[in-house]
Amino acid sequence: MVQRTVLPGGVRVVTEHVPGVRSASVGIWVGVGARDEGRTVAGAAHFLEHLLFKATPTRSALDIAQTMDSVGGELNAFTAKEHTCFYAHVLDDDLPLAVDLVSDVVLRGLCRSADVDVERQVVLEEISMRDDDPEDLVGDAFLGAVFGDHPIGRPVIGTVESIESMTRQQLHSFHVRRYTPERMVVAVAGNVEHEHTVELVRRAFGDRLRHDVTPAPRREGKLRLAQQPALSLTTRDSEQAHICLGVRAFGRHEGDHRWPLSVLNTAVGGGLSSRLFQRIREERGLAYSVYSSVDTFADTGAFSVYAGCQPENLGAVTELAREVLIDIAANGISDAECARAKGSLRGGLVLGLEDSGSRMNRIGRSELSYGNHRSISETLSRIDAVTTEQVGNVAAELLAGPLGVAVVGPYKRKKDLPKAVRALVG
Numbered sequence: 001m002v003q004r005t006v007l008p009g010g011v012r013v014v015t016e017h018v019p020g021v022r023s024a025s026v027g028i029w030v031g032v033g034a035r036d037e038g039r040t041v042a043g044a045a046h047f048l049e050h051l052l053f054k055a056t057p058t059r060s061a062l063d064i065a066q067t068m069d070s071v072g073g074e075l076n077a078f079t080a081k082e083h084t085c086f087y088a089h090v091l092d093d094d095l096p097l098a099v100d101l102v103s104d105v106v107l108r109g110l111c112r113s114a115d116v117d118v119e120r121q122v123v124l125e126e127i128s129m130r131d132d133d134p135e136d137l138v139g140d141a142f143l144g145a146v147f148g149d150h151p152i153g154r155p156v157i158g159t160v161e162s163i164e165s166m167t168r169q170q171l172h173s174f175h176v177r178r179y180t181p182e183r184m185v186v187a188v189a190g191n192v193e194h195e196h197t198v199e200l201v202r203r204a205f206g207d208r209l210r211h212d213v214t215p216a217p218r219r220e221g222k223l224r225l226a227q228q229p230a231l232s233l234t235t236r237d238s239e240q241a242h243i244c245l246g247v248r249a250f251g252r253h254e255g256d257h258r259w260p261l262s263v264l265n266t267a268v269g270g271g272l273s274s275r276l277f278q279r280i281r282e283e284r285g286l287a288y289s290v291y292s293s294v295d296t297f298a299d300t301g302a303f304s305v306y307a308g309c310q311p312e313n314l315g316a317v318t319e320l321a322r323e324v325l326i327d328i329a330a331n332g333i334s335d336a337e338c339a340r341a342k343g344s345l346r347g348g349l350v351l352g353l354e355d356s357g358s359r360m361n362r363i364g365r366s367e368l369s370y371g372n373h374r375s376i377s378e379t380l381s382r383i384d385a386v387t388t389e390q391v392g393n394v395a396a397e398l399l400a401g402p403l404g405v406a407v408v409g410p411y412k413r414k415k416d417l418p419k420a421v422r423a424l425v426g
Contacts, residue, residue: 247399315419
């Protein structure tokens with residue numbers, strides 16, 4: 001059972017007791033991400049995530065690392081388009097330490113000039129690592145092709161230019177202005193007791209729990225962009241060509257589409273029996289990795305297909321992927337495909353919640369994104385209720401939109417791409 005308390009200042013504490021475990025996972029979720037950045041500070045949320053671990057008023061970076069290592073725990077963070085999460089995974093007896101440590105980092109992390117210079121190089125190394133991974137690179141390029149210059153279309157890690165020019169003052173200002181309690185959710189799962197956890201959070205946040213606070217507005221609505229999806233090419237002297245193609249999709253508050261879209265994604269490219277995997281890999285052997293995926297934001301989203309293949313096969317892979325999408329847009333999926341996809345989603349949901357870390361992620365995201373919590377049984381019922389007709393309706397509406405395409409591979413100019421790729425974008 002998920003329990004929820006709102007403390008003064010607006011910080012929300014949500015907990016889930018997980019029977020039979022001796023661990024506890026703590027996550028502080030901040031409703032701030034790459035979407036909240038201007039172009040001149042692109043990558044600031046991710047840069048700040050790194051920087052806050054360097055020092056607090058009472059702990060050095062070494063102190064933070066040794067404190068967590070001394071109890072055999074895990075401490076980390078990640079930044080996304082619309083949120084940032086700092087988390088720890090520890091034994092249940094060490095929950096007080098974990099809450100105190102993560103809160104100290106998030107609330108009181110120092111943005112020292114010397115640390116900015118050191119961590120700047122680390123972030124630049126991370127950008128280089130992304131650039132060396134064509135699957136990651138084409139994913140970032142795809143969102144840029146679909147959303148253009150909108151912040152959702154920019155890489156979470158920023159660019160070399162923006163990171164090199166970022167100042168300590170810009171990062172400090174981003175922290176002070178954005179990391180406020182009303183934007184925060186403390187999610188804790190495992191062998192935990194709610195009231196005890198609330199008291200730990202109350203102590204850790206201290207004087208940050210003010211009363212004169214206006215709740216942060218929730219992102220909603222429908223994002224409307226003037227520019228149409230485009231074709232992006234990133235030249236790499238690689239052994240494979242990597243392609244990502246897809247369309248703008250629904251936002252997370254368009255509730256009628258959520259589960260039919262999940263079923264559609266699973267049937268199209270979410271498993272070994274999916275259309276894409278069978279047509280491209282099993283029947284033709286044209287790719288090792290091929291799948292579809294969904295990115296969901298507050299007011300928009302993206303549905304995409306990825307494949308990596310030999311450059312000489314890119315045209316054939318593209319044609320097959322497009323044929324699958326056209327067929328499903330026109331004719332939907334079969335009852336058997338729908339049943340298999342729902343079974344896959346059910347199993348993946350339940351098996352993916354076998355540990356306290358997964359449970360913490362689930363309740364933290366739910367609170368930050370929706371402000372409510374469905375039980376596992378309720379969610380399974382929503383999946384079961386999806387019909388083949390609903391999936392077909394979503395496919396017809398979604399896949400009729402203009403395609404965005406990104407390619408990473410050994411092509412110098414767009415006109416060097418196979419005709420099938422260039423034909424995707426009018």
